Amino acid sequence: MRIPLPNPAGASLDSAESSKSAAHAPGSAARAAASLAELVGYRTVSSRAAGAVETAEFEAFIAALPRLYPAVHAALELELVNGHALLYRWPGTAPAEDRAEDPAAQERAAVLMAHYDVVPAGDPAEWTQPPFSGHNDGTFLWGRGTLDDKGQLVAILEAAESLLRAGYAPAHDLYLSFGNNEETAGDSAEAAADLLAGRGVKPWLVLDEGGAVAGGAFPGVSRPAAVVGVAEKGILDVELLTRDPGGHASTPPRMGSTARLARAITRIERNPFPQSLPDVTEEMLRRFGPHAPAPLRAAFANVALLRRPITWLFGRLGNETNAMTRTTVAITTLEGSSGANVLAATAKANANIRIAVGESVAGTMAQLRKIIRDPKVELRVVEGNDPSPVSPSSGPQWDLLTDCIGQVFPEAIITPYIMMGGTDSRRFTGICPAVYRFAPFCMDVAARGSIHAVDEKIALQTLGQGVRFYETLMRRL
Structure with missing residues (x-):
C-alpha cells in the first residue's frame, strides 16, 4: 500500500548554514528518549510460529509514529511493505534537469535502515526493570529493543524530524527502511529491496544496524573501536x-x-x-x-x-x-x-x-x-x-561514513569488520555495492551482552549521540 503524504516546499541549506541550524538541537535527545520509552512499550515480538505474532502491537507501533514525528510524516512519503514494514521516501531537491544530465545523480539515493521487531523478553521477573516499561532512570532507558533495534529507528526519525524543523531537505532521495521481521530472518527487507529495484533505484549507500562503538572489543586495546560491518556471515x-x-x-x-x-x-x-x-x-x-x-x-x-x-x-x-x-x-x-x-x-x-x-x-x-x-x-x-559480498573499506561511501563517525566519536578507532550475525541489509546487496552495518551507539561489554538477554538498556547519552550522528550523515547526504 502506498500512502502519499504532502511534501511542503523546502530547499537544501548550504553546509555552513545547515551545520549551524540543524546541529544537534537542544531537546532532541530528550524527545528521542521520550519517544523510545513509548515505542518500547509496544510488544512487537516477531515469531516464526503461525498466530504467535500480536498484530495489534505492530499496528499500534505504526500508528504512534505520525504523532511522535509529525514533520517526518508531513514531508516524507510512507509506504507499507509486506504488511507491516515501513518504507519512507524523502524526496531530493536536485532539479530534474540536473538528474537527467548527470546519470550518476540518479544513483545518489541512500537507504538508512533499522527494524522494530524484537525477540521475546523471557521471564520479566529476571529483569531489573520490566522489559516493556521503557523505564527512564535518568542514565539509562530500559527495555527490550532499546539497543536492538528500536533505538536506532528512533535516532533516525529524530534526526530527520530535527532537520525538517530546521528547513533542511536532501539533494538526493533518502529512503528510511524499517523492518518488521528481522529477528526471524523474514522477507520484508527483501520485499523492500525488490520494490526499489523494480523502480530502478540503485542506492549509492545503504546503512543498517551492526557494529557499534565498542568498548573492550579487542584484548589489550583500551580505546573504543567503531567497528563498521562491511560484510556478514x-x-x-x-x-x-x-x-x-x-x-x-x-x-x-x-x-x-x-x-x-x-x-x-x-x-x-x-x-x-x-x-x-x-x-x-x-x-x-x-x-x-x-x-x-x-x-x-x-x-x-x-x-x-x-x-x-x-x-x-x-x-x-x-x-x-x-x-x-x-x-x-x-x-x-x-x-x-x-x-x-x-x-x-x-x-x-x-x-x-x-x-x-x-x-x-x-x-x-x-x-x-x-x-x-x-x-x-x-x-x-x-x-x-551465503555470506554477503564485501563492501569496500575505501572510497567515497566509506570516507563519508567514517568522517561522520569521527565527528561524533572522535576517540574511536574506526575499522571494518565482518559481522557474526545477520541483518536485513543483506537483502540490499543486490542493488547496492556499498552496504554497511553500524549502530552509532557506545556499547561496552555489558551492553553488548544484554542484546537478546535480560536487562537490555541504552544510555541516554549515547542515544543523543546516535541522533547527532544521523543528523550529521543526513546533512552530508
Missing part, C-alpha cells in the same frame, strides 16, 4: 533428524534415535570447521595495531607474515575472536520423545551455522556430512543464505 539452519522404531523405554536398543543424534552432535562439537583469517580481519588488526600493547603491536604490524600463528591464537582467545576465523555451528534446539518412558521414534536438533566469508551453503553442507560420518542422520536445510 551467511546464516544456515540445518535440521538433524534420526529415526528408530520407538517402543517402551524398558527395552532400549543400542544406538537408538537419541543416541545416534547425540553422537552426531558430539562429532560436530569435537571437529570445528577449518580456520582462516579473512582480508577484512587482517585490515582490522592493522588498524588496531598502533593502539595495542607492544607485543601485539609488532605482530599486527606484520600480520601478513604472521597470518598462521595469529589465526591460531584467535581461535583460543575467546568465543568472539574464534568466530572471526571460521564457520561456527551451534546446536540450538533439541527434540526427542514426548514421554519419560517412551523411546523416541524420531529425534531432531537444529544446527544454527554462521558461514565464513568465502564459503557457501553447499560447501558447508558437504563439510557437515563429512564431520557427522553417518548416513542415517538426515540433514535438511531449513533456511540458508
Whole structure:
C-alpha cells in the first residue's frame, strides 16, 4: 500500500548554514528518549510460529509514529511493505534537469535502515526493570529493543524530524527502511529491496544496524573501536533428524534415535570447521595495531607474515575472536520423545551455522556430512543464505561514513569488520555495492551482552549521540 503524504516546499541549506541550524538541537535527545520509552512499550515480538505474532502491537507501533514525528510524516512519503514494514521516501531537491544530465545523480539515493521487531523478553521477573516499561532512570532507558533495534529507528526519525524543523531537505532521495521481521530472518527487507529495484533505484549507500562503538572489543586495546560491518556471515539452519522404531523405554536398543543424534552432535562439537583469517580481519588488526600493547603491536604490524600463528591464537582467545576465523555451528534446539518412558521414534536438533566469508551453503553442507560420518542422520536445510559480498573499506561511501563517525566519536578507532550475525541489509546487496552495518551507539561489554538477554538498556547519552550522528550523515547526504 502506498500512502502519499504532502511534501511542503523546502530547499537544501548550504553546509555552513545547515551545520549551524540543524546541529544537534537542544531537546532532541530528550524527545528521542521520550519517544523510545513509548515505542518500547509496544510488544512487537516477531515469531516464526503461525498466530504467535500480536498484530495489534505492530499496528499500534505504526500508528504512534505520525504523532511522535509529525514533520517526518508531513514531508516524507510512507509506504507499507509486506504488511507491516515501513518504507519512507524523502524526496531530493536536485532539479530534474540536473538528474537527467548527470546519470550518476540518479544513483545518489541512500537507504538508512533499522527494524522494530524484537525477540521475546523471557521471564520479566529476571529483569531489573520490566522489559516493556521503557523505564527512564535518568542514565539509562530500559527495555527490550532499546539497543536492538528500536533505538536506532528512533535516532533516525529524530534526526530527520530535527532537520525538517530546521528547513533542511536532501539533494538526493533518502529512503528510511524499517523492518518488521528481522529477528526471524523474514522477507520484508527483501520485499523492500525488490520494490526499489523494480523502480530502478540503485542506492549509492545503504546503512543498517551492526557494529557499534565498542568498548573492550579487542584484548589489550583500551580505546573504543567503531567497528563498521562491511560484510556478514551467511546464516544456515540445518535440521538433524534420526529415526528408530520407538517402543517402551524398558527395552532400549543400542544406538537408538537419541543416541545416534547425540553422537552426531558430539562429532560436530569435537571437529570445528577449518580456520582462516579473512582480508577484512587482517585490515582490522592493522588498524588496531598502533593502539595495542607492544607485543601485539609488532605482530599486527606484520600480520601478513604472521597470518598462521595469529589465526591460531584467535581461535583460543575467546568465543568472539574464534568466530572471526571460521564457520561456527551451534546446536540450538533439541527434540526427542514426548514421554519419560517412551523411546523416541524420531529425534531432531537444529544446527544454527554462521558461514565464513568465502564459503557457501553447499560447501558447508558437504563439510557437515563429512564431520557427522553417518548416513542415517538426515540433514535438511531449513533456511540458508551465503555470506554477503564485501563492501569496500575505501572510497567515497566509506570516507563519508567514517568522517561522520569521527565527528561524533572522535576517540574511536574506526575499522571494518565482518559481522557474526545477520541483518536485513543483506537483502540490499543486490542493488547496492556499498552496504554497511553500524549502530552509532557506545556499547561496552555489558551492553553488548544484554542484546537478546535480560536487562537490555541504552544510555541516554549515547542515544543523543546516535541522533547527532544521523543528523550529521543526513546533512552530508
